[in-house]
Amino acid sequence: MNWNNSFKKLTTFVVVLSSVLVSCDDEFSTVGSNIIGDVNFNDSSYTAIPKAYSKRFERVQVNNLPNNLLGVYEDTYGTSTYTVLSQMQLGTQNPTFGTNAELDSVVLTIPYFSTETESTTNDEGEVEKKYRLDSLYGTDPVKLSVYQSNYFLSSFETNGSPDDRKVYYADDIKANKTLIEGTLLAEQAVFYPQKDEVILRVKDGDDEGDELDVVRQAPRLRLKLSKEYFKTLILDKEGMPELSNSNNFNNYFRGVYFKVAPINGKGSLLQFNINQADITLYYTYDKEQTTNGETTTVQEDKEFKLNFGNSGIILNGIENDFTEGILVGESVVDGLIDGEDNLFLKGGQGSYGILEFFTGIAKDAEGNEITNGEGEPMTELEYLKEQEWLINEANIKLYINQDKINSGEAEPERVFVFDADTGAVLVDYIADRTNNDNNPVNSRISHLGRITRDTDDKGEYYKIRITQHIINLLNGDTENIKLGISVSQNVNERSIRDASVTPTSPEDQKDIVPSSSLISHEGTVLYGYGENVPDDKQLKLEIFYTAAKTN
Known part of the structure; x- marks a missing residue:
């Protein structure tokens, strides 16, 4: 009987069942003996040691990310400053503002x-929320400056x-700062987002008299800009080519730049969706109305919006001041033959880890090379493909090097695994049926386990299950790809971006970075596999x- 073919046919069924049994458990539980019985079969395990190293980025693509970061963030790696440059879009093209239009605010x-x-x-009777x-992230304020940019953003x-x-990169803003920091529109010397609802008193045309209505809004930043400046910039351009269409407007009003600076070396970081932001011009104009045959002129209230983002270009600038000896002054790609003691994972314009499995010669328990029927050494992958195994589970535990990081809440809750050459998941x-589009922190947790913490809330490890990938690999249904490991702010975000790497990186690696890592500011350090790594923390695939049974 051909056990190898029989096992391969059963593999998919057993793995589906086993994944249900183990998806909620942190530790492996065998299923083979429960399904088939223990008369003719044994449950066992195999440990594979990967070649592991880090890949650091000099430049990363930052146009039109899913979300944007603004502020200053400090962690083990050093300080990162995030700025935002965005095109504006006309709320209405070729607008008509009316007779004697005057800006109120x-x-x-x-x-x-x-x-x-x-x-x-x-x-x-008002509802207060x-x-x-x-x-x-963080409790310290920053200095916020808002500029009209003179730098043309081309599609x-x-x-x-x-x-x-x-394609725009994180350092494009720094390289073009003279143009980007054009006309100062607003500034807050001390800015820190407040959680209070915003209370506005506005006119309501349906009300009689001059009583104002109360409008309550969820927390937001509101900055008043110069009426005189925007009258000249927008209202006085009625009927002119500058406001006639999007292309003309994007060349005329080239964008808004949000710049931040730390205060006394400290700051905080805010993630937001700039597509929900706008600049609103509140104005009045003369309107004729007829009552009982008599025509009079009254002032009508109206507003005109300039919208951020939408179909326009948005850049998230990133400037790093990393600590010496973490990603600066320490080669993150040395020792590629045996791998590194540590993997450096940092979001934004940072780095991620690369894992290469089954690249060496197969060896037995005594360390001797395993040969084929012709006496030639077998690769580890060749050896595993010949085994008559029914795979129940394959997982990687990525242990955190607490000696190198600031532990606790600053540790990333999730990591992301992908094909290091193509970015594919x-x-x-x-x-993984645990996907949750509305709650990314609890999505895909069977495959990409959340951080496991100890009693002091320090991160211990991430557990990554790649069972079906290993089954497909050993069955010859997929290639032996390099795996990338990055921090992730949203594991549901699967797109990739362009990047350029350090000159010392392996030349055969394609330059990509996951968007889920770009929108993450956090970082961590994982143990690799080396002589300086504690035995119980070493990186391995089980x-x-x-x-x-053989007898």
């Missing part, structure tokens, strides 16, 4: 990510094919399988 608004925590009704700010490459989309990601 101009307000820039950026809503924060927030969650309502309480709702009560006051004595006036309390909020918690989400995606705010297409000027020197390439007309169809080549323009693994088959285990696709098959394959749990069922095999027929």
Whole structure:
């Protein structure tokens, strides 16, 4: 009987069942003996040691990310400063503002990510709400400056094919700072996002008299801008080419730049969706109305919006001041033959880890090379493909080097695994039924386990299950790819971006970075596999399988 073919046919069924049994458990539990019985089969395990090293980025693509970061963040790696440059879009093309239009006010608004925590009704019958700010990191304020940019953001490459989309990198803002820091529109010497709801008193055309209505909004930044400046910039351009279409407007009003600076060397970081932001021009104009045959002129209230993002270009600038000896002054790609003691994972313009499995010669328990029928050494992958194993589970435990990081809340909750050459996710990601689009922190947790913490809330390890990937590899259904490991702010975000790496990186590696890592500011350090790594923390792949007894 051909056990190898029989096992391969059963593999997919058993793995599906076993994944159900182990998906909620932190430790492996065997299933082979429960399914088949222990008369003819044994449960066992195999340990594979990868070649592991880090890949550091000099430049990363930062145009039109899923979310944007603004502020200053400090961790083990050093200090990162995030700025934002965005095109503006006309709320209405070729607008008509009316007769004798006069600006009352101009307000820039950026809503924060927030969650309502309480709702009560006051004595006036008004519903008052309390909020918690989400995606705010740090407790120190920053200096915020808002500029009108003079730097033209193009959608297409000027020197390439007309169809080549323009790629912008994190350091493009720094390189063009003179143009980008154009006209100062607003400034807050001390800025820190507040969780209080915003209370506005506005006119309501349906009300009689001059009583104002109360409008309550979720937490947001509101900055008043110069009426005189925007009258000249926008209202006085009515009917002119500058406001006639998007292309003309993007060349005329080239964008808004949000710049931040630390205060006394400290700051905080805010993640937000700039597509929800706008600049609103509140104005009045003369309107004729007829009552009982008599025509009079009254002042009508109206507003005109300039929207951020949407179909426009948004850049997230990143400037790093990393600590000497972490990613600066320490080669992160030395020792590629045996791998490194540590893997450096840092979001933004940082780094991620590379794992290469089954690249060496197969050896037995005594360290002797395993040969084939012709006496030639077998590769580890060749040896494993010949085994008559039914794979129950394959997982990697990525232990955290607490001696090199600031532990606790600053540790990333999730890591992301992908094909290091193409950016594609693994088959285990696709098959993971724990996906949750509305709650990324608890999504894909069977494949990409959340951080496991000790009693002091320090991170211990991440457990990554790649069972189906290993089954497909040993069955010859997929190639032996390099795996990338990065920090992730949102494991549901699967897109990739361009990047350029350090000159010492292996030349055969394609330069990519996951978007989920780019929008993450956090970093961590994982143990690799080397003589300086504690035995119980060493990086390895464990394959749990069922095999027929040999006697």
